[in-house]
Structures are given as structure tokens and as C-alpha cells.
Amino acid sequence: MALKSTIYKATLQIADMDRGLYADHTLTLALHPSETEERLMVRLLAFALSVPEDDHDGALVFARGLSDTDEPDVWRHALDGTLRQWIEVGQPDERRLLRACGRAGQVGIWAYAASTLIWWQGLATRMARQRNLTVWQLPAAQSQALGALAERSMQLQVNVQEGQVLVVHGERMVELHPQRLHPAP
Template sequence: MALKSTVYKVELQLSDMDRNYYAAHSLTLARHPSETDERMMVRLLAFALNASENLVFAKGLSDIEEPDIWHKDYTGAIQQWIEVGQPDERRLLKACGRAEQVLVYSYASNSAIWWQGLGNRLERAKNLTVWNVPVATSQALEKMAQRNMQLQCTIQDGQLWLTDDTNTVQVDLVSLKQPFSY
């Protein structure tokens, strides 16, 4: 018998002062059986950093044709393709061909090694942005994981704070690649 996803409910109060985006999101996260709490919380972080009306969790680990999160416009065109972890070169180049913007949020202790081996080969991907979530941060986020979460997220001057009843985690992302601008 196949293992089923574990469902997490999240009430996310978001104040993104950098983008003037203020909203409450009621989210349902299905944690794939092979996914850790750490990865799931980084997915939630990626959602918070890019939140919009049309941003949704995709099938991700369950379907190789979909990212973890995406934003499609009303015509079905993919505006944002968001990956969590360390996707391979082929997957990222394919995503760059399909979406207007591709974002990656890596988070493991070996992220620097992953990017060192991949970075030069992805220079031609002009619409790719790669961020690294420091290990201490992703592990602090993992400790916040609960089946029912009420979280407050504040984003200001490029910094993010995620707060629950008892914890606050400050997130300072490390830029590994920014998109090419003309």
C-alpha cells in the first residue's frame, strides 16, 4: 500500500512591505511521504516570499512536470516557476523555457557544492534566480512545523521574519544567481 501525504493547515498573515502586499492566506500543504518538515517549511517560505493572488502549490514531488509552486496568469501562461531544493540542470533549463521567471530556494548543507557544480552551466538562463536558505535558518523553520499553524510573516528591506506563538525566525537569504538585466 502506498503511503499518503500528510496534510498541514496554515493560516499565514503576510505583510510584505517591500512589495506593498498585505494578505491573509489559508493554505493546505500536502507533505509528500518522502518530504521532510524542513523542505515543507522552505516551500512555505518560498510561498511567503512570492505570495500573490494566483500563486499556488503545485504537485512538485508528485509530478515531474510541475514545480513546487507556480503562478499562472489567466491565459495559463506560467509567470513564476518555483523550485525548492537542488534541481538538476535539465529541469531548470526546461523551466526557464516554459516560465517568465524561475526561482530556486536551496537549503541543504551541501548547497554550495551543488551550485558550484551547476552554476557555470546555468549562466545562459537569463530568467533564473537562485537563493540559498542558510542551514541554521531552515532547521529553525523545521522546528516550527505543526499540523495546524498560525504564522505571521513580515518582509521589509529584503529581510523576512516568520513568527508563531512562541518562535520567531529571521530569514536572510544568500543570493547565488540573479537574473540577467538588459
Template sequence: MALRATIYKAELNVADSDRHYYQSHALTLARHPSETEERMMVRLMAFALNAQEDLVFTKGLSDADEPDLWRKDLTGAIDLWIEVGQPDERRILKACGRATEVIIYCYGGHTSKIWWDSVQNKLARTRNLRVICLPSEQTRELATWAARAMTVNVNVQDSELFVSSEKGQITLDQQVWR
């Protein structure tokens, strides 16, 4: 018998002064049985950093042809492709060919640096790729906040995320690797 996804409900309040975006989102996140709570919370932060009305979570780990999040235009063309973790270079190249912009949010500290060192030369010709690393200590702490029903407030200023909930406050400093 196959394991089923665990459903999480999140009330996400975004105040992004860098993009002048201020909005609340009622989100439903499905956590795949193989996905950690840390990865799910990084997906939520990726949503907050790129929040728009037409940004949506996809099937993610359940479908190899879809990213974790994407934004499509009215014709169905992919404007934004967002991956979380450490995808292989073939997947990244495929995404760069299909989407106008590709963003990878990696986490995990030293293992992310090893991954990036191994793939960055193979991705040198891509022009629409950004790679952002989130600090592992803070993403691990975010994982402890995961609850089936949660309210998360994200303030973005000068590329720094100030995340708060009833469980506390965390500051995430994005490291732009590309």
C-alpha cells in the same frame, strides 16, 4: 500499499514592505512521504516571499513536470516557476524555457553551495533564473515549527524575513546567488 501525503493547514500572514503586499492566506500543504518537514517549511517561506492571490502549490514531488509552486496567467502560460531544493540542470533549463521567471530556493548549507558550484556554469545562458539560499540553521529551526495546524507570520523588509509563530521567532537572511 502506497504511503499517503500528510496534510497541514497553515494560516499565513504576510506583511511584505518590499513589495507593498499585506495579506492573510489560509493554505493547505500536502507533505509527500519523502519530503522532510524542513523542505515543507521552506516551501511555505517561498510562498510568503512571492505571495499573490494566484500563486498556488502544485503536486510538487508527486509530478515531475510541475514545480513546487507556480503562478499562471489567464491564458495558462506560466509566469512564475518556483523550485525548492537542488534540482538538476536539465530541470532548471526546462523550467526557464517554459516560464517567464524561475526562482530556486535552496537550503542545506554546504551541500547547497556544492550543488550550485556544480550547476552554475551550465545555467549561465539563462536570463530568467534567480537562485536564493536560505540559511540552514534557521530552516532546520523552522522545521521544528511544523504542525498539522499552524499560524505563521512573515514580515519582509529589505529582503530579510522575520518569521514568528507561537513557537518563537526566527530571522531568515536571503543569500542571493544569482
């Protein structure tokens, strides 16, 4: 018998001073049986830091990700069906990255494992020409602290200022410092 996904619900309040974005989102996320809460929370963070100001040209939504190899973790289609954003969490292989860059207007990668720099060093020169690709590294200790905030029902505040991210859940908070690996800062 196949294991079922676990459902998480999040009320997300975003105050992104860097982009001038202030928004509230009520989200339902499915934790795939092979996924950790750390990865789930990095997906949620990727959503918060990538969501557009409005959805007049399509909404950013969670895709099937781990359940479907043809879909990313998060994506946005324009109203005409054009794929605007493709967002992956983890360390996708070169073929998947190139396919995503060919299909979407913007591709974002959110890598969070301790091995991220080794993974990226192996791909950096081959991905240098991909102008629509942005790769972010979330230090492993910070992503683990973010994962510790996970609960089946969450009310999160995500505050962004000068590249620093503060995620608050009740009395607990995690400060994050995402580092852009590509394009080089």
C-alpha cells in the same frame, strides 16, 4: 500499500515591506511521505516571498512537486494558461532547470541544504545566461529552525524588511537571511 500525504493547514499573514505587500492566505499543504517538515516549511516560505500582490493574472498555488516530475513545488498560471512562475525547493538538476526556464516567465529556486554552494558552483556557469532564473540560498541552520515551527495547524506571520525575514508562530520566531546566488547581487 502506498503511504499517504499528511495534510497541514496554515493561516499566513504576510507583511513584506520590501515589496509593499500586505496579504492574508489560508493554505492547505500536503507533506509527501518522502518530504521533511523542513522542506515543507521552505515551500511555505517560497510561497510567502513569491506571491504576487493580486491574483488578477492568476494565483500562486502549490503544485504536485515531489508527486509529479513535470510540476514544480509552486507555480502560477496566467488566466490565458501561460506559465508565469515556476518555483522549486531544493537542488534541481541542470536539465530540470533549463526546462523550467524555457517554460516559465520567472523561475525561482530555494535551496536550503548545507551542500547548496557546492551544488550551485557546479551549475553557475551553465546557468549564467538564464535571465529569468533567480536562485536563493537559505542557510541550513535557519531552514532547520524554520522546519521546527511546523505543526499540522499553523498561524504564521511572515515579516520582510530589508531582505531579512521574520517568521512568527505563536511565541516562537525564526529570523531568516536568504542569500541570492543568481543573478549575482
